[in-house]
Amino acid sequence: MRVARVRMRMRKPVGSEGRQERGGRAGAGAVVVVGAGPAGVAAAVCAADQGVRVVLVDSAVRAGGQFYRQPDARWGARRPQVLHHGWRTWQRLTARLDAHLADGQVTHLAERHVWFVERAGGDGFVVHALGGSGQDRPETVRGDAVLLATGAYEKVLPFPGWTLPGVVTAGGAQAMLKGGLVLPPGRTVVVAGTGPLLMPVAAGLAAAGARVGALIESAGPGRLAWGAAKVAGHPAKLAEGARYAAALVWRGVPVRTGHAVVAAHGSVRLEAVTVAALDAEGRVRAGTGRRIACDALAVGHGLLPHTGLAGALGCRIEETAYGGWGVAVDGEQRTDLPGVWAAGEASGVGGAELALAEGEIAGRSIAARLRGREPDRRGCAAAAGTRAGLRAFARVIDGVYGPPAQWAERVGDDTVVCRCEEVPASAVRSAVAGLGATDLRSVKLLTRAGMGWCQGRVCAPGVAGVAGCAWSPASRVLAQPVPLAVLAREEGAAP
Amino acid sequence: MVGAACAFYAARAGLRTVLVDRGPVAGGTTGAGEGNLLVSDKEPGPELELALLSLELWRRLVAEDPGLRTAVEYEAKGGLVVGSEYAGLAALEEFAARQRAGGVAAVGVDASELRSLEPNLDGGLAGGVLYPQDCQVMPALAAAHLVREARRAGAVLRTGEVVTAVRRAAGDGGRVLGVRTSRGDIHAPAVVNAAGTWGGEIAALAGAHLPVLPRRGFVLVTEPLPPRTVRHKVYSADYVADVASDSAALQTSAVVEGTAAGPVLIGASRERVGFDRTFSLPAVRRLAAQAVGLFPVLGRVGVVRGYLGFRPYLPDHLPAIGPDARVPGLHHACGHEGAGIGLATGTGHLVAQGLIGEVPELDLAAFRPDRFGAEESG
Numbered sequence: 088m089r090v091a092r093v094r095m096r097m098r099k100p101v102g103s104e105g106r107q108e109r110g111g112r113a114g115a116g117a118v119v120v121v122g123a124g125p126a127g128v129a130a131a132v133c134a135a136d137q138g139v140r141v142v143l144v145d146s147a148v149r150a151g152g153q154f155y156r157q158p159d160a161r162w163g164a165r166r167p168q169v170l171h172h173g174w175r176t177w178q179r180l181t182a183r184l185d186a187h188l189a190d191g192q193v194t195h196l197a198e199r200h201v202w203f204v205e206r207a208g209g210d211g212f213v214v215h216a217l218g219g220s221g222q223d224r225p226e227t228v229r230g231d232a233v234l235l236a237t238g239a240y241e242k243v244l245p246f247p248g249w250t251l252p253g254v255v256t257a258g259g260a261q262a263m264l265k266g267g268l269v270l271p272p273g274r275t276v277v278v279a280g281t282g283p284l285l286m287p288v289a290a291g292l293a294a295a296g297a298r299v300g301a302l303i304e305s306a307g308p309g310r311l312a313w314g315a316a317k318v319a320g321h322p323a324k325l326a327e328g329a330r331y332a333a334a335l336v337w338r339g340v341p342v343r344t345g346h347a348v349v350a351a352h353g354s355v356r357l358e359a360v361t362v363a364a365l366d367a368e369g370r371v372r373a374g375t376g377r378r379i380a381c382d383a384l385a386v387g388h389g390l391l392p393h394t395g396l397a398g399a400l401g402c403r404i405e406e407t408a409y410g411g412w413g414v415a416v417d418g419e420q421r422t423d424l425p426g427v428w429a430a431g432e433a434s435g436v437g438g439a440e441l442a443l444a445e446g447e448i449a450g451r452s453i454a455a456r457l458r459g460r461e462p463d464r465r466g467c468a469a470a471a472g473t474r475a476g477l478r479a480f481a482r483v484i485d486g487v488y489g490p491p492a493q494w495a496e497r498v499g500d501d502t503v504v505c506r507c508e509e510v511p512a513s514a515v516r517s518a519v520a521g522l523g524a525t526d527l528r529s530v531k532l533l534t535r536a537g538m539g540w541c542q543g544r545v546c547a548p549g550v551a552g553v554a555g556c557a558w559s560p561a562s563r564v565l566a567q568p569v570p571l572a573v574l575a576r577e578e579g580a581a582p
Numbered sequence: 583m584v585g586a587a588c589a590f591y592a593a594r595a596g597l598r599t600v601l602v603d604r605g606p607v608a609g610g611t612t613g614a615g616e617g618n619l620l621v622s623d624k625e626p627g628p629e630l631e632l633a634l635l636s637l638e639l640w641r642r643l644v645a646e647d648p649g650l651r652t653a654v655e656y657e658a659k660g661g662l663v664v665g666s667e668y669a670g671l672a673a674l675e676e677f678a679a680r681q682r683a684g685g686v687a688a689v690g691v692d693a694s695e696l697r698s699l700e701p702n703l704d705g706g707l708a709g710g711v712l713y714p715q716d717c718q719v720m721p722a723l724a725a726a727h728l729v730r731e732a733r734r735a736g737a738v739l740r741t742g743e744v745v746t747a748v749r750r751a752a753g754d755g756g757r758v759l760g761v762r763t764s765r766g767d768i769h770a771p772a773v774v775n776a777a778g779t780w781g782g783e784i785a786a787l788a789g790a791h792l793p794v795l796p797r798r799g800f801v802l803v804t805e806p807l808p809p810r811t812v813r814h815k816v817y818s819a820d821y822v823a824d825v826a827s828d829s830a831a832l833q834t835s836a837v838v839e840g841t842a843a844g845p846v847l848i849g850a851s852r853e854r855v856g857f858d859r860t861f862s863l864p865a866v867r868r869l870a871a872q873a874v875g876l877f878p879v880l881g882r883v884g885v886v887r888g889y890l891g892f893r894p895y896l897p898d899h900l901p902a903i904g905p906d907a908r909v910p911g912l913h914h915a916c917g918h919e920g921a922g923i924g925l926a927t928g929t930g931h932l933v934a935q936g937l938i939g940e941v942p943e944l945d946l947a948a949f950r951p952d953r954f955g956a957e958e959s960g
């Protein structure tokens with residue numbers, strides 16, 4: 088049994104002692120949850136309900152993750168809920184979290200960036216984080232188990248002009264909206280790319296008072312209709328989509344499916360985009376190009392899971408049955424490494440509700456396994472049913488959306504594909520044609536694409552497309568940059 | 583890297599050359615190491631002779647073609663070995679004296695000269711030795727551009743093709759007839775085994791025993807720093823005292839070097855753990871501590887990534903180079919451990935000489951591929 092290697096030491100909850108554990112030993116029967124999005128919070132609450140001590144470590148100021156990102160109290164936003172569906176679910180969950188925070192069952196370490204999770208022999212795990220405004224204050228947390236609930240980030244594929252100031256990710260636009268609710272008035276924003284997130288982003292921007300010039304979705308109407316027919320079994324989801332679509336119509340936002348932004352223009356910053364219709368193969372239909380003046384372009388081509396911590400630990404990462412990649416998990420959200428669980432988008436992209444269900448299952452499993460028990464099947468049944476349905480839905484969504492097959496052809500030779508190292512597409516193409524590069528790693532070694540600050544997180548899918556080779560999550564040793572002195576100082580120091 | 587150099591010198595010698603790799607160019611250890619071309623760490627002996635020959639060949643290559651010099655990021659920056667206490671320094675100076683006798687340029691440097699050579703070095707260092715011959719290349723680019731040059735001289739590159747068998751004649755002493763690959767047969771009267779850490783597997787396909795084993799190393803890469811933050815390849819003399827007792831400890835100390843692109847590289851650790859790819863925090867901490875010990879300014883600098891590779895080593899820490907007396911037509915060029923980038927040019931040159939029947943410029947006795955006997959072969 089894989090659980091046999093997890094240390095099973097359970098103590099009674101120790102109330103406010105939880106505070107003292109910060110940076111030290113979290114105690115017996117403790118789980119460290121990395122990521123306070125819907126998956127992490129749901130798991131933390133469920134595990135804490137069953138008496139497990141939880142340390143919730145997250146890089147953001149407040150819990151909520153990508154979706155339920157809450158405005159910082161400083162901005163004094165009064166009605167964050169206007170931007171969310173499922174807000175009430177989240178409110179109920181945070182109320183439970185608050186109760187556990189108050190009784191010390193859960194400790195929330197906010198603004199901590201985890202750079203490595205270390206297997207500490209037979210003695211559980213040590214989670215290494217950086218805190219402080221400079222992200223240079225080292226901190227370690229010990230636990231008997233670890234849940235990786237690190238979520239996903241946005242994939243953006245290159246096109247001519249994509250590096251101009253004013254071009255942002257769709258998620259970035261939404262985060263600004265949710266985090267601060269500030270938007271320069273009177274500006275026009277175009278939302279473009281592919282995927283189910285574009286609609287809520289456009290609707291959210293419009294609701295917040297931005298002029299949304301257009302929503303440009305590269306998936307064609309045929310795929311969308313096929314998808315709609317397929318998800319007939321998910322009336323709630325259909326209704327959700329219909330709601331967003333209605334909101335866009337209501338605000339007069341033109342929606343163009345089967346179209347793509349083929350170039351962004353501007354001298355110092357973005358001034359306009361060229362939008363063109365695509366044929367069935369994803370190639371631009373001649374003569375359909377049209378310029379739209381705009382001040383901002385929010386682009387996104389889907390989500391990619393944060394699998395860095397899992398990869399460095401040695402967990403298996405694979406293509407999920409419902410599209411895309413993720414940390415491989417079993418029915419209880421356990422990874423192939425004893426003592427390590429993964430939930431939410433880290434284990435496969437499928438939306439906030441799926442993340443909640445997986446978090447609940449993981450939390451219950453952790454609580455049971457730390458006591459050496461099988462999880463209670465009946466207790467998990469509802470969440471497991473939700474999970475199965477949402478994964479089936481995610482599979483359909485994955486079949487509908489996706490960048491047009493021929494997108495890489497439109498990337499000009501002089502288009503920069505890796506911003507950190509300023510590598511143009513031509514360099515990538517000649518590494519393949521003239522230097523014997525055949526995969527993403529050799530392209531990187533021979534061009535420096537992906538060697539900079541972001542370590543390929545942003546550019547790797549784009550570089551792979553231009554090079555004509557496959558993308559898969561890279562295994563990275565460090566999830567984020569760590570000052571040398573921090574690495575050095577830890578030598579020999581008792582954690 | 584080694585296969586690239588062999589193909590380059592073979593093609594230049596006029597041989598019809600096919601370069602086969604199961605992956606891309608530079609996909610093996612070459613893409614997972616550093617590009618120090620060092621004499622400073624070598625004791626007088628066959629490896630030092632090979633290093634001196636190789637350095638001279640590197641120098642000639644980039645002198646002939648200035649474009650190549652920039653393409654492979656060749657820098658003749660020199661190595662600086664520093665001593666922290668007087669005892670370490672004395673051992674270092676004694677070591678340097680022996681190296682000088684072997685043909686190495688080694689210049690003693692006192693504490694104040696250290697400061698002008700490397701202004702950011704820790705103030706507490708007592709002195710060191712400067713090795714002007716030490717150079718650096720970017721290994722993946724070096725391999726790729728040598729392959730490109732080899733192709734220009736007529737060599738054929740076949741990537742993504744796995745060698746599955748070494749074909750040998752039934753009679754005629756079992757002469758090599760070529761190789762079988764995942765895409766078919768390649769006929770050739772000579773086969774060069776430049777499979778690095780996997781060289782033992784290719785040897786076994788030909789029925790010869792060659793115990794190449796992996797030795798893991800980690801490298802840390804910092805964010806880009808202003809030019810000349812670190813000017814030479816700098817490492818500590820602490821190891822010199824260990825040399826006599828255990829040569830494996832020789833390179834456990836961190837080498838700190840700047841690169842043309844800006845980041846500083848700190849490498850490399852040395853462990854025998856098989857092909858274990860899991861990240862070892864203790865190994866990396868040791869590297870970090872040593873680097874900050876040498877250059878306190880690096881403390882605040884962010885490490886953006888770390889990577890690891892598996893050096894190909896043979897039990898006596900010397901590579902296998904030249905014809906295999908047990909299998910006519912089989913030549914080896916593998917097992918260069920932590921020095922395969924530096925030693926590639928000399929190796930390629932010597933192997934090509936063997937292939938065309940010339941007497942090799944260096945005596946290959948110490949590198950004989952059959953020196954480990956025949957046990958466990960096949």
Ligand SMILES: Cc1cc2nc3c(=O)[nH]c(=O)nc-3n(C[C@H](O)[C@H](O)[C@H](O)COP(=O)(O)OP(=O)(O)OC[C@H]3O[C@@H](n4cnc5c(N)ncnc54)[C@H](O)[C@@H]3O)c2cc1C
Nearest residue numbers: 122124125126146152153154201238258431432438439442
């Ligand atoms: C632009 C956009 C719009 C979306 N719209 C919708 C929608 O309308 N409907 C819907 O169902 N879903 C939507 N989603 C998806 C939804 O956000 C996710 O499904 C959900 O947030 C996933 O939850 P999670 O808990 O897995 O991860 P997340 O919510 O992403 O939470 C992960 C948390 O982990 C933290 N973290 C990651 N790495 C580290 C580290 N190394 N150290 C410390 N902390 C770390 C992050 O800061 C984050 O707080 C949208 C997503 C985006 C980006």
Ligand SMILES: Cc1cc2nc3c(=O)[nH]c(=O)nc-3n(C[C@H](O)[C@H](O)[C@H](O)COP(=O)(O)OP(=O)(O)OC[C@H]3O[C@@H](n4cnc5c(N)ncnc54)[C@H](O)[C@@H]3O)c2cc1C
Nearest residue numbers: 583584604610611612615618745778799891921922923924
């Ligand atoms: C961390 C680290 C730091 C280092 N630093 C330095 C340094 O500073 N200076 C230095 O000189 N050296 C250094 N080295 C050592 C150097 O990297 C190696 O000695 C060198 O790369 C070996 O080159 P190679 O061509 O023999 O092997 P590789 O580069 O591994 O090439 C062998 C090739 O054989 C191929 N292959 C294997 N089996 C088959 C098969 N059956 N069919 C087809 N193809 C096959 C592989 O795909 C591979 O591409 C370092 C190594 C490490 C790990």
